[in-house]
Amino acid sequence: MSISRRDFLRIAGFSTLFGLGAKSAFEMLAPGELEAKLTPNPKALSAQRWAMVVDMRKLNEQTAEKCIEACHRVHNVPDFEDPIDPKDKIDPEEKIRWEVKWIWKEKYEHAFPGQAEVAIPEKIHKLNFLLLCNHCDNPPCVRVCPTKATWKREDGVVMMDQHRCIGCRYCMAACPYGARSFNWRDPRPFIKGDDESYPTREIGVVEKCNFCAERLAKGQLPACVEVSKGALTVGDLNDAKSKVRELLRTNFTIRRKTQLGSNPQVYYIV
Amino acid sequence: MFEKALVGTRRYYGVLGFLLLLSGIGFFIYLKQLDFGLGITGMSRDVSWGFYIAQFTYLVGVAASAVMVVLPLYLHDYKAFGRIAILGEFLAVAAVSMCMLFIIVDLGKPSRLFNVLLHPTPNSVLFWDMIVLNGYLFLNIVCGWTVLQAERNEVPPPRWLKPFIYIAIPWAPSIHTVTAFLYAGLPGRGYWLTAIMAPRFLSSAFAAGPALLVLLCLLVRKYTKFDPGREQIQTLAKIVTYAILINVFFFFCEIFTVFYSQIPDHMLHFQYLFAGLEGKGKLVPLMWVSIVGMTITAILLIIPSVRKNETTLAVACAAVIVTTWIDKGMGLITGGFVPNPFEGVTEYFPTMPEALITLGVWAIGFLILTMLYKIAVSVKEEIRA
Known part of the structure; x- marks a missing residue:
């Protein structure tokens, strides 16, 4: 049987196309086993459903700053205000555009837009709320990610794999809390710390608070909680005896944008 | 048939050369973007999608509008459109190609593009968008090319093509519906959270696409020996x-x-x-031009004499293209991101590098379009000779 060059190319082309599609179809219909199994550290902190309570009565300006500093230091979050080499200085407009933040301060009317009351107490008006990823129980960012680079763990922590992320930023459009940042440029000239326990990021990937999953795994509390002097508490929402449940039982708490159905898991005592 | 795209008049080569130059400039600046990151664009933490995604959205509409030629031809047996079906299909091919390029230039990590296939995620609308866009590209290449080949050989199109032609008809609105669903299902973005987004997308697409096709038909008539036909243009x-x-x-x-x-x-x-808002409103004049212009054009187009005169028709079609482009290509994406989730206002406007990369992608699209149209027109001229 003879075959013309044209037919050969045609068949080769279709086989390649089919082969590419068939692989994903196969993986979708018959998901494989995990290739490796890990044994957890026996000291690891665990929960059925992690949640955080922020007690604004105990959170003063200095503590809030400390929480932000601790988080951004251990996670190698760049500070565009402060380059290692002064030559890399950027202008204020770029700083706003490129900002990366995992935990930050915001006034009441910005943290809870649409809920600004006519006459809120002066002290609440002045408060700086600490905002971070809400580790939603029904996270819109996870719903939209086309590569499963962001996903919800069984214990409720919404994770982000910066090595799988393709940088499409669909999750940033989906997040109703503005909790996600993108690496619009190389962050490394703006990272002062030399903490090697958490990887720095490359250009073009999304990142956000990971509830200090890497610290929980070693039995440490999240960095912000550790330095918060009791203002921030994490614990198991499903455990009626946990400290988080205790706080929720004895205080009135509010959450951000509950009407959207994402079921955020950061609670604020005002 | 492809050889027909390689030979042509001096003017044809001139057009190709010009488009190649523009795409070359775009490509060069894209290399800079790869090196520095998407920070060379005007996008920000607050407005995290911009010009690229907006062009993508607009062009999905242009691509989908090919169905406005194919549907009357194959479902209503409106034979007049047999003459220009190929122009609609090839326009769709060029438009979908641009869509894909716009997605790629918008990615932070284009090298990881195939993660979408490696880790297929059916709960993401983007996953479905990839499927429908690739499928649509395939359908239009197959249907367009095969029909044209049959026409050249002066035989009826092969029977196996029928199912592809019929599938391509509902497939066209599906690409723009899925694209609308990218936005219309996000809980925190009030501007996009509307059930009428997909219908709006389709209506603007079915205006802008055929309007572009009218202009292309007029150009083809002016510069080649093939006349797409007066009746065809009037129906469009x-x-x-x-x-x-x-x-x-x-x-x-x-x-x-x-x-x-x-x-x-x-x-x-x-x-x-x-x-x-808060004294910021870079897009205000453009948005007013868009909606006022669009309304006036719509009213003018109702008047039969405006439509029947091909000069005024061309102007009206250009107005339709521009006003719908401002609406989708400028307002839609930025408007969804401003104000941000904290009700703060961070404005967005494309930067020069971003605009040049965008222009480069459009140039590649028009390069594909020019070459495909050259093939189609040469075949048509050949048959009539």
Whole structure:
């Protein structure tokens, strides 16, 4: 049987196309086993459903700053205000555009837009709320990610794999809390710390608070909680005896944008 | 048949050379973007999608509109459109190619593009968008090319093509519906959270696409020996008229719900676009040009004499293209991101590098379009000779 060059190319082309599609179809219909199994550290902190309570009565300006500093230091979050080499200085407009933040301060009317009351107490008006990823129980960012680079763990922590992320930023459009940042440029000239326990990021990937999953795994509390002097508490929402449940039982708490159905898991005592 | 794209007049080579130059400039700047990151664009933490995604959205519409030629031909046996079906299909091929390029230039990590296939995620609308766009590209290449080849050999198209032609018809609205669903299902973005988004997308697409096709038909007639035909152009003009009227109607439906309900999450975006917020409103003049221009054009197109005169028709079609482009290519994406989730205003405007990369992608699209049209027109001239 003879075959013309044209037919050969045609068949080769279709086989390649089919082969590419068939692989994903196969993986979708018959998901494989995990290739490796890990044994957890026996000291690891665990929960059925992690949640955080922020007690604004105990959170003063200095503590809030400390929480932000601790988080951004251990996670190698760049500070565009402060380059290692002064030559890399950027202008204020770029700083706003490129900002990366995992935990930050915001006034009441910005943290809870649409809920600004006519006459809120002066002290609440002045408060700086600490905002971070809400580790939603029904996270819109996870719903939209086309590569499963962001996903919800069984214990409720919404994770982000910066090595799988393709940088499409669909999750940033989906997040109703503005909790996600993108690496619009190389962050490394703006990272002062030399903490090697958490990887720095490359250009073009999304990142956000990971509830200090890497610290929980070693039995440490999240960095912000550790330095918060009791203002921030994490614990198991499903455990009626946990400290988080205790706080929720004895205080009135509010959450951000509950009407959207994402079921955020950061609670604020005002 | 492809050889027909390689030989042509001096003017043909001139056009190709010009488009190659523009795409070359775009490519060069894209290399800079790869090196520095998407920070060379005007996008930000708050407005995290911009010009690229907007062009993508607009062009999905242009691509989908090929169905406005194919549907009357194959479902209503409107034979006149047999003459220009290939022009619609090849326009779709070029438009979908641009869509894909715009997605790629928008990615932070284009090298990881194939993660979408490696880790297929059916709960992501983007996954479905990839499927429908690739499928649509395939369908249009197969249908267009095969019919043209049959026409060249002066035989009827092969029977196996029928199912592909019929599948391509519902597939066209599906690409723009899925693209609308990218935005319309996000809980925190009031501007996009509307069930009429997909219908609005389709109406503006079915106005803009056929309008572009009218202009292309006029160009083909002027510069080649192939005449797409007066009746064909007039029927396209009617399609443009109905679609743009429906589009304006849908816009006012949206306005009514948003402003009568007075829900701030939805109103603030329109206020930013049409009046400005906190003293910021870079897009205000453009948005007014868009909606006022679109409404006036729609009304003018109803008048038969405006449509029948090919000069005024061409002007009206250009106005349809520009006004729908401002609406989708400028307002839609930025408007969804301003104000941000904290009701703060960070404005967005494309930077020069971003605009040049965008222009480069358009140039590649028009390069594909020019070459495909050259093939189609050469075949048609050959048969008639």
